[in-house]
Amino acid sequence: MSVIANNAAVKNAQAFEPLIVAFCCNWCSYAGADLAGTSRLNYPANIKIIRVPCSCRVNANFVLRAFQRGADGVIIAGCHPGDCHYMTGNYYTRRRFSLLKNLLAYVGIEEARFKVDWISASEGNKFADVMNGVLEKVHKLGPNRKLRDSRWRR
């Protein structure tokens, strides 16, 4: 690495503001985010929430695309198994993303960058915890380069 590039990297690391994309199910986790907000719990502004009707609406493309176009971490949050608004959606989520999580780790994506969790509408605290937890870990890892489209600019 050249000196200039090295300096730029140091600068980058100092100014590093992770970008986290969180897919939240409308019925539980999005309401959980609401509750976290109304309870004035702190969760960072770097988390971009995308509301989905159900956690099983998220497919693998969404996760990869998020990494491709700038995310340093991706979160999928849905209702606890058994509480799905559509009865069974999150049971499928559980299988699908258990496999995707392992697959991403297998091709070398740091595990902390992708998180799936169950957050109910009443768990404002958990919502803030999960978001802060991922943010903290991703911050330590630094900016994500893997899967990133080289044409992407912040």
Next chain:
Amino acid sequence: MEKIKEEIRQIAREALTGKKVDIILAWEKGPLWYDSYPAFFTKEEEVDSLTWDSFCINNLSKYLLEETMADKKVGVFVKGCDALAFNQMMQDNRIRRDNVVVYGLPCPGMIDPDKVRAKRLNRGLTEVKQSGDELIFVTKDGEITVPAHEVYYDKCLYCHYPNPVVYDQLIGEKVAAETALDRSERFSQVEALEALSAEERFAYWDSQFSKCMRCFACRNVCPACSCERCTFDDDDLDILGKAREDSEDQFFHLIRAYHVVGRCIDCGECSRVCPQDIPLEKLNRKLIKDINALYGEYQAGLDPSTKAPLVTYQLEDADSFTAGEKGGKGT
């Protein structure tokens, strides 16, 4: 195999003349020693060029897609792995069973031309004969006998289902189903990768994926990749661009592997046809291994009446992300 070949030809002729089928789908010998490629036969006299030898690696089941769509009656010959593929396509509702007559061929194993070349057995090669567990390579300079497992495809050495699991008529005797290599061994390369660090794994896969030229041969040959319209072909969806860009290669590979999860029969066709020698089986088998570990042993294509692992669930399923606690009620 010689004897079986005659039998196959006879069956094909009778099926065509008796109007039992409109088309016979089998193999034909090409100009090169390792060429036994898929061929369609519609007339009795064409059947003379039909072949069955140790190079009939191509899976014919995939061709049933378009053919059955055209409302034709097709007779198809299937080896063990092709039968799994057939079943998988049945499970995915991509074959109309009434339109197909399946002739099952117990398979002794197929020869990997690369292994033949590595042994330099291809020089002046005119014919390969099978006798028991040995293969006789008839060359211009005489005959060379080698143990069959030394030149068979790796996948054949792991094969558990050399006898077709589905057929209307079985041709010849069933072969022994014991494998030359321990079947769990097929995950050893996956385990070796798992043991590396994230950085090493990324470096490995990045170097593999970036070789890809997105010819889509791996998709086209795959019996589990049978969608009428592939998401990668649909420009309107803006799923995949055309740029030579590493992230797009990575995207393609992860989605390809993920789309066949739970439906991949581990036939190895994708890695076989890849012109860039990308070890796609290491992705497929990782997913198979994880399904087996998380949701119980599953072999795609064994029974089309069951549900693939990703289109079903159990209330008490494990997951890979909540560290032991399963979450939810009643678990």
